[in-house]
Amino acid sequence: MDYGLNEIQIHFRDLAKNYAETNVKPVFDELDKARAYSRDLVNGAAKAGLYGAFVPENFGGKTHSPMCVALVVEELAKVCGGTAMSFLANLQGAIPILMGGSDSQKSNFIPKLNSGEAIFSLAVYEKEINDLSLVKTNFEADGDGFVLNGVKTLVIGEADFYTVLATNSEGEKSFFVIAKDVDGVSFSENIHMLGLNTATTREMTLNNVKVSADSKLGGKDGKTMSEIILMASRLFMSSICVGVAEDAHHLAIGFIQTRNQFGNPVSEKQAVQFMLADNMSKIESSRAMIYATARAIQNGKKGVTDSAMTKLLAGEACMLTTTDAVQLFGGYGYMRDYPVEKHFRDAKTAQILYGTTQTLKDFIGKVESRKEI
Structure with missing residues (x-):
């Protein structure tokens, strides 16, 4: 298109x-x-x-x-x-x-x-907390700086600087830029994920971490900034979903064009063609939503709901397409030597991060049910 x-x-x-x-x-x-x-x-x-x-x-x-x-x-x-x-x-x-x-x-x-x-990397998520407004990582003033304590999870990558979301005793939410080698900062071993394994994921512990005043970001409040980050994360995770899905789709097409079953090419079977039609239609629909949402945000529109809908559609399209690709590869589909197996694992992980299908439906449904028509 x-x-x-x-x-x-x-x-x-x-x-x-x-x-x-x-x-x-x-x-x-x-x-x-x-x-x-x-x-x-x-x-x-x-x-x-x-x-x-x-x-x-x-x-x-x-x-x-x-x-x-x-x-x-x-x-x-x-x-x-x-x-x-x-x-x-x-x-x-x-x-x-x-x-x-x-x-x-x-x-x-x-x-x-x-x-x-x-x-750089983002450190905002915590165990058993889905709402970023409820983070427990704490910061308090200490002389001419601040002291932070808490544990962050799903910290992706191995960065030099981490932007950490924390709250104080008065409920103020703020971000801090913290270097990886500051005293009191430590990291867990790599958490073994199902997919997206080349983006390592760890926990980050802050134990009486002292930082200077200029480590604290001003500007927008932490809650508003968290909404912007979540919006962007959902939009760009949708792009990961579309990229993974399209390559899995193309790999499946290339494979079935050379695979025969009962003397006939698998690619000529109508059931297979229906699968391909469904998948490509969903991929292109997802891509169209991504581009529309990205352009709307570029033009100043608040895209919180749009990015959620985009992530919902793209995540489901990616999961369906990679599942079908594994099936179309037959017994080869779940072997590590064939790339559709990796796409399948990446797809499930991408579908979960930054809002599962159910979380997104819950959010979108509440927005829709409260609209003035």
Whole structure:
């Protein structure tokens, strides 16, 4: 389908496609098997210019465009969902800085993201807490700085700086930029996930972590910033879903065109063709919603509900398509030597992160049921 991409959007799409094919494809399988995070790939993405899709020109980038970011993430995910997640995790860690940091904080950190000098990650989630307004990680004033205590989970990647959401005794929510090697910061071993294994996931413990006053981000309050982060995470996770789904779909087509059953090509069976029709229709519908939502956000629309609907549709499309791809590969589909098995694992993980199907339906349903018609 023709989505009317402009010159800069085509530039970033093609740039990401070339980087994924040239740099990610030769190594992603071994990284997935080893559940290994690759700083080289994350830094390489910066050197290739991919973070320019997110970083404004005044900080060394090309354009601050949700649409360009969506295109980059989708192309990376076609080769490796985990690598796309590593790229996204870096952006997630920088969103609070770009949106809520002072001029000095932005000037200090954002160029480092763009150049690959530093990697960022987001530390907001906690065990048994789905609502970010209920976080328990605590910060309190201490002299001319702050002290933080708490445990964060689902911290993705191996960053140099972490943007940590915390609350104080008065209920104020704020973000802090904390270096990985500050006293009192420690990390668990890598949590073994079902999929997206090249984006390692750990717990982060803050034990009486003392930080300076300029580590605290001002600007928007923590609650508003959390909503923006969740909106962006759902939108760009949808792009991962579409990228994973489309590659699984194409792999399945290539396989069934060479596979015979009872003397006839599998690709000629109507039941199989119906599967392909359903899957491609859902992939394109999801892509259309991603691009529409990205453009709406670019134009200043609050996209909280739109991003939730997009994630719901894309997550289900990805899960259906990868499940069908495994089935169409027959006995080969669930073997580690065939890439649809990895796509299937990545699909389920992507469907769960940043809102399960049920969570998204609950949120969207409440919004719809309270509309004034």
